[in-house]
Amino acid sequence: MSRFGSLDPDLIQSGGCTDIYFPRCEAVLEKAGVNPSVLMEVSVASLPLGFGIFAGLDSVLELLSGLPVTVTAMPEGSIFYEGEPVMTIAGRYRDFARYETALLGLICHASGIATAAAHVVSVACGRPVFSFGSRRQHPAIAPMIERSAWIGGVAGVSNTAAPAGIPLAGTMPHAFVLSFDTPESAWAAYAEYADPDVPRIMLCDTLSDEKAEALAAARIGCSAVRLDTPRSRRGDIRSIIGEVRWELDTHGYRDVRIFLSGGVTAADVAALRDVVDAFGVGGAIANAPVVDFSLDTVEKDGRKIAKRGRRSGAKQVWRLPGGRRVTLPIEEVPPAGPGDAAGAGAAPLLCVYIRDGECVCSVDLSESRRRACEEMKNYRGPALSQG
The missing domain is CATH 3.20.140.10 (nicotinate phosphoribosyltransferase)
Structure with a gap:
């Protein structure tokens, strides 16, 4: 051992x-x-x-x-x-x-x-799916998890130990947002200091209503907002996403995309692919x-x-x-x-x-x-x- x-x-x-x-x-x-x-x-x-x-x-x-x-x-x-x-x-x-x-x-x-990833990607019908689940398995097999998910068709993976050539993707943890005095200051720092090639996707459900945080992030100039609300607080997640999309659109931020993560299953992807632009999928792939x-x-x-x-x-x-x-x-x-x-x-x-x-x-x-x-x-x- x-x-x-x-x-x-x-x-x-x-x-x-x-x-x-x-x-x-x-x-x-x-x-x-x-x-x-x-x-x-x-x-x-x-x-x-x-x-x-x-x-x-x-x-x-x-x-x-x-x-x-x-x-x-x-x-x-x-x-x-x-x-x-x-x-x-x-x-x-x-x-x-x-x-x-x-x-x-x-x-x-x-x-x-690979089979689970292929299934989730197929029901996404063209919406990008990213593998975010290596933290749900032993770290020693992270390369295998990300390699298999990549074979199955995901658009990118989160773990830095993924085999060379597989694109890495990820945004920020809630702990990052809470490291600052306000979510706005966290997003501003990310927008200013993250590497230029890193997409400006802001996590928008840390302290207040998702649509309020999404609007605040959009004003800073994000390319997308990520909703990661724990399943126990979601209620009608489709309704929440609809509110976020409505407020972004009516305030002139139609180009800001919506990224959904946090316990997302294949059934969630199939049900929400018409209102979500991309998905981060964890255990539904890694724990297949x-x-x-x-x-x-x-x-x-x-x-x-x-x-x-x-x-x-x-x-x-x-x-x-x-x-x-x-x-x-x-x-x-x-x-x-x-x-x-x-x-x-x-x-x-x-x-x-x-x-x-x-x-x-x-x-x-x-x-x-x-x-x-x-x-x-x-x-x-x-x-x-x-x-």
Whole structure:
């Protein structure tokens, strides 16, 4: 155990972060002289939103690179559905068994956050959404939280430990406002001394009515006002926002935008996107439920075999013309469309990333984000066809 309750990354890399039954059973297998050649696949049986966004592949490649395994996966940022394999691992079971705990943790958590972010961004219908929730999780995983939210489509993130290239966003805490004699003096200082490239967004709910503080901030020359009223004091938040918008407009501040934060959920975003210009979303993204992936054997020593509830054998997920998808045994080609040869226009979604321990394909964060955003644009509900 290292500082702040964090685990030494070298211990994760060496397989030292695992469920105890793996090393115990590994020892039994070794003494019994058993080490089958297996194919295992990662999939999920249930997705509350009907879809998921695959994230965390970068960390999995770092974890498994150098082990005598071959790994195929959907590209990071891909949309996936219930029952579809998003990853397969082929090798001798004892060579990678103890890595299951860390592997699943990496993709379950990252994919959950990316999926939640994609959902919130989709219901915002073009209104910018910012990730403000890293404070709701252990600081050691802040880079993963912000990276996953970025893949999911947020416009920026708040944590300074975010991976390079992700834009940082944030305004001011209530403690900053209370450090001055009045909110007006706090906003004036911020307007004068904050770096020129920092947007002049003023927090307007610290001591008095939101519309009164918003007008006062607008007179100082802000570009936007942020409302962060605790949920217990909101009452009818739509009415409050409407009052703020009315007063800003009638006093000549139509260009001043309204930014909403503070316990904002996907339902809030959907309900208020017509009266709010941008959203800061915290726990609804950072505290998202994990995607409950499992890693299951589907072949052993070349023979198709799987536990109850799982489909045996190697598979490929195909995207068919028109956006339909089908999961088929690896030896089968997708069905033909009208007038087409079998497999015409179909694209396989599982690609090789590690071959015999060597990384043959890398993960690019910008491409992962682009892919997720593009696939969400085309998402129209659960997959129309599942094999």
